[in-house]
Amino acid sequence: MRMRTIEISVGVFVLAGMLGLVFLAIQVSGVNFSRGEESYQITARFNDVAGLRTRGKVSxxxxxxxxxxxIEVDxxxxxxxxxxxxxxxxxxxxxxxxxxxxxxxxLGTRYIGLLPGADEETLQAGDEITDTQGALVLENLIGEFLTNLGGSK
Amino acid sequence: MRFNVWMNSLGRASMLWVDAMTGWPRLSDLALVVQQIYKVGFLSLIIIVLSAFSIGAVLALQFFTQLSSFGAQEAVGIGLALVVLRELGPVVTALLFAGRAGSAITAEIGLMKTTEQLSAMEMMGVDPLRRIIAPRIWAGIISVPILTAIFNMVAIYGGMLVAVEWLGADSGGFWTGMQEQVEWWEDVGKGMLKSVIFALLITWVAVFQGYDSLPTAAGMSMATTRTVVISSVLILATDFLLTLVLYGDL
Structure with missing residues (x-):
């Protein structure tokens, strides 16, 4: 009888641990288990991604x-x-x-914003977006500003 | 001279571990492991849950008061989750486990040795390493990661209660910010990996100190103290090294 209580307790204990892991996976790290959902891939080339990370938003x-x-470099x-x-x-x-x-x-999280176009044809899986604009990098902006300042004199 | 004594202990401890853990585990040992998981794991649940809740709550409170001066209360979730998953979860669970269960293992084995139960087992042809030492090591390795997962869950939940329910941070920002930033392997997985390594260290120190204790009352008290001191220091030092290896750009 005593052994039985122990076994049930250990079962509950292990179950609680698994519950903890599932909670950490779904609620905390946002793992998406629904693999069946339809999706496709497109690519885009940017001159500078400056801090964009994998799993970042595309909106x-x-x-x-x-x-x-x-994200790869060419x-x-x-x-x-x-x-x-x-x-x-x-x-x-x-x-x-x-x-x-x-x-x-x-926190300055980088993400990709898509702007709608007006063309008739649509992007298919594996296509590339050509109209892109990279991240604004502060140093480059300041550099440009200084050159402009020098040029306008 | 002191160095030689230490090396001697380390050598004997390694041999004890190897002797206990090599060889195929038999199915009949499973009942012993289950019994030990009950003792070191299940019975540690209360202290783990209470500590996790307090730590999560106090972290959320600190983060909230600091971050709200920038108007970034929603970042409480990210900060809380990363701190708990990467560092505090594994480390605090291991420290509590060393104090709550490691000392008990040492005392138990030490008393068995003092009362010559271990020698009696050998006389009967039962291997005390297989019957006493190995189940405790296995129980520790299984229990500590489970306790860490529970700790992490309760701490984040406790932090959520304070930040969202009490102080009024936005619950959507709290959870989605967390889900955006927290990676499954990078944060949760590596934290669990740490806890497995801590479990190995604690159980190793605990069983060796018990097995190696002087068979006197003073010897046993010394061994129990040593278990807590050595494993706590080992946990904190190893944590630094592990963080360096797992997260540092080496």
Whole structure:
């Protein structure tokens, strides 16, 4: 009888531990288990991503519609190739969609903002966004400002 | 001279661990492990839950008062989660476990040795390493990560109660900010990895101190004290090294 109580207690204990892990996975780190959800990938080239991280938001009009999957550098052209995992099925974003790297909140989290285009044709899986604008880097801005200041004299 | 004594102890401790843990575990040992998990794990739940709740609450309070001067109350969630998952969860759980369960293991084994139960087992042809030492080590390795997961959950929940329910931070910002920043392996996984390593250290120190204690009342009190002191110092020192290896750019 005593052994039985011990076994039940240990079972409850292990279960509580698993519950803790599930809580940490879903509620705290936001792991998405629903793999069945449809998604597709598109890429974009930026001259500078400055602090954009994988799993960062891709949003349009402030609504998250995708996540940054990977960021690589193209040594030949000297720009960054960002692969984005978009939710839903392809065929909604036009080929002249614009992509911009923006900053959010006090911590300066970088995310990608998409601007709607007007073209007839739409982006398919694996397509590339051509109309892009990289992150504003403060040092470059100041540098430009100083050159302009010098030039206007 | 002192150095030689230490090296001698380290050598004997290593041999004890290897002797106890090598060889295939038998199914009949499982009942012993379950019994030990009950003793060191289940019975430590109350102290872990209470400490986790207080730590989560006080962290949230500190973060909130500091961050609200920048108007960034929602960042409480991120700060709380990262601090708890990466450092405080594994470390505080390990320290509490060393005090609550490590000392008990040492005292138990030490008393068994003092009353010559260990020698009696050997006389009967029962290997005390397999029957006494190994189940306690396994129980520790299984219990500490479970306790750490529970600690993390309760601490974050406690912090949420203080920041969101009491002080009025926005609950949406609290959780989504956390989910954006916290990575499954980088933060949760590496924290759990730390706790497994701490469990190895604590149980190793505890069983060796018990097994190696002088068979007197004074010897046992010394061994119990040593277990708590050595494992606490080891936990904190190892934590620094682990953080350096896991998170530092080496």
């Amino acid at each position: 349009m009009a402030g609504v998250t519609i995708g996540r940054v999957k990977s 040594m030949e052209w000297g720009d960054a190739v960002v692969t984005m995992q978009m939710f839903g099925s392809p065929g909604k974003l036009t080929t002249d969609t614009g992509a911009k790297i923006l900053t959010e909140g006090i």
